[in-house]
Amino acid sequence: MTVTTGGAQPRESISPEELAVWRMLQRLQVRVTRVLETDLLVAHDLALASYDVLSRLAEAPGRRLRMNDLAERVLLSRSGLTRLIDRLQRDGLVAREACADDARGLFAVLTDAGAARLAEATPTYLSGIRAQILDVLDATELRQVAAMLAKLLPEDEQSGRPGRPGQPC
Template sequence: MAAWRSFLRAHARVTRSLEADLIAEQRLSLAAYDVLLQLAESPDYRLRMTELADAVLLSRSGVTRLVDRLERAGLVRRSRVDTDGRGVMAVLTGHGLERLRTATETHLTGVVRYFSSQLARYQLTVLGDTCEKLAEGKIPAPSGDVDPATITTADSGG
């Protein structure tokens, strides 16, 4: 449990710091930056709203509200899906791409400051490999020999 709690504290600290820098320097939240980045990395700078919600790990209503704000700022626009009358795409605008390019410098500076400069190269490699396994779901399921309710911090080894 100690490793889990440390992971959560570290994630919270780093993301709070990255967001504070983006807001102070770019007047852009970390979630808004992530939406712009996901759209920039997508074919034709567009994603269905449901795909965008999955990509940025926001609820559908959360991504809808965020896209509303980004649309009012001229950073994205909505477009109907040609093959599906109900489907809606979020599309990155030219202005949105420029804002993303400017904000990326702030974001990457923060990633170095709050994350990568704090760890040795081998630590980054191990952490990257571990997080990739967790993200891909490559960790095998428990064998059933251990009841999770009986694990204490001392038992968990972390």
């Protein structure tokens, strides 16, 4: 990775303002994540990672996703997702289902209980994001930040593209 030399602007260091941007980005992310985490935990006994999983499943066709696909979307390692799905399954929010075409494959499927729990928690989640980010910025700023994020992320991870090739079955 390291592009120390040969980059467009091979300057040796960065300005305090630039460093501040990065540090503020870190702070923002940590702060928002913590608030969301605790809000969801106290109000619905649901971890943020669990919410993300339920959310991704809900918007997937057939309410189901291959473990691999799901892991990419929620930014978790495969092993991490295995354990998380274990817990969600134990709580009855998600079920595992075999894949007919590929005996190796496994689907995580959102159960009705999971959908209900998701619906119950969603207002908490959304108002957390709004209060901390979306409502603080105006429409113009929101457009600007969206454009910048699009530049910063490789197109193949712009967001959880719902369309993705998607596994068969």
